[in-house]
Amino acid sequence: MRCLPPIMNRLIVSHHNIWQITTELLQKKIPILLKMEVKLSLLSVICLLTGITATKYEEFTYNGFKGSELYLDGMAEITPSGLLRLTNTTRIQQGHAFHKVPLHLKNKSDGNVYSFSTCFVFAMIPEYPDVGGDGLALVLSPTKGLPGALPKQYLGLFNSTNNGNSSNHVLAIELDTVFNMEFGDIDNNHVGIDVNGLRSKNATTASYFIEKIGKFENLSLISGKPMQVWVDYSNLEKKLNVTISPFSVPKPSHPFLSYFIDLSSLILDTMYIVFSSSTGSILPSNYVLGWSFKMNGQAAALNLSSLPSLPSAKHGRKLASLIIWLSLGVVVFITVTAFSIAYIIRRKARYAEVLEEWELDHRTHRFSYKELFKATKGFREENLLGVGGFGRVYKGKLPSSKTEIAVKRMSHDSKQGMREFVGEIASNSQLRHRNLVQLLGYSRRKGELLLVHEFMSNGSLDKFLYDANKPTSLSWSQRLKIIRGVASGLLYLHEEWEHIVIHRDIKASNVSMDSVDQTWV
CATH class of the missing domain: 3.30.200.20 (Phosphorylase Kinase; domain 1)
Known part of the structure; x- marks a missing residue:
């Protein structure tokens, strides 16, 4: 269903007036609506009031999240600069960011899932260099909320009792930076396609295809640098592709991860698309800088120059402080070790004996x-x-x-x-x-x-x-x-x-x- 044309912009106010506007439009039977033979529904009004920048509720583009109206819970927040921050420095917590408008991904006539495409830019800034915490995931969920989900290795998606249940109806693309044998992880730097649980149906070490040399090059998900991810589902091929590249590199021609799957039995009539992340004992800062989605077409390219900047200076200060403390710790350790060795040698010399x-x-x-x-x-x-x-x-x-x-x-x-x-x-x-x-x-x-x-x-x-x-x-x-x-x-x-x-x-x-x-x- 299409949203109202620009001529109706005078009717768009805060979403807090949703019921009042809906009632007024239905009672007055505005002529322009009758001429367009559009049956106004509550869903169309929601589409108008959510601040989506595209003209269809089946597509949206966020070049930064300042002023957007995502549904956030847990630790998730939108920073003053427009970054979507999913995790902070709180241990063993979770954060979710839902696109408010539900997606109708199924064709009601035949029950097949429409093709869809989404693109986003993310960055994981580790608490300590080269030490990854729990990652993040892009998720299709039947509910706006994930009750009972646990943090740490469950990424705020499942818990020990429902992980792997077919009744979950959840599809997730995980960006995982922890090697967890419980879920059969391949390493601590991989992307996986998960269906109803965290044991991936297919997973590959993060890498991108370099056109000039015609081969894949590994990427570190916890490099602290922004990266682009594309997720594309083809209804015709019944195939899900995941592609990744460094921030300034255009979308490669070859996806690095693919999985043949018919989503018709997994996807319900109404689904929410959401980012999910969690923390454990290590506290990474997981960010999303921009996000686009489109049904039956290619997601719009993000305007990389207009995306908000990462707090690199703050991270640099934290890294410098960590290096100083580590250096001091090494000096103290060497000093204590030297004194201990000297004490042991002196003690042995004190009791040294002669044998003839x-x-x-x-x-x-x-x-x-x-x-x-x-x-x-x-x-x-x-x-x-x-x-x-x-x-x-x-x-x-x-x-x-x-x-x-x-x-x-x-x-x-x-x-x-x-x-x-x-x-x-x-x-x-x-x-x-x-x-x-x-x-x-x-x-x-x-x-x-x-x-x-x-x-x-x-x-x-x-x-x-x-x-x-x-x-x-x-x-x-x-x-x-x-x-x-x-x-x-x-x-x-x-x-x-x-x-x-x-x-x-x-x-x-x-x-x-x-x-x-x-x-x-």
């Missing part, structure tokens, strides 16, 4: 210096048991077994000290007698030699005999047991072991006591 060939000849347990350092709480003075010509003796407790030990810390600098150290390990490592203090092991680190013995809780005999602060009196029976214990240990060393070991330094300070009744040499 003679140690392989004696099967004595070697403690790590770190283990003994922790056991004696860093060789604190409060753990000091005694001092002699050989060095210092510290009380300790092994972290793993909680066994109490005595650690003799000797000097490694003198050759005499080293000989004594090796000699004690060589002789004591094989000795096993109940009246001899057991050598548990040893440790070496740089200039230090450490011998680890069993800990005697009552110290040495001289404290019982000569320490005025401990006036402990030993009975004659206790003294006899002590003498017998010392004698038993010496007998083992001098005669009973396979090798003769001469002690040469028997005195009260070298006799250890774990109890008054048990004596150790």
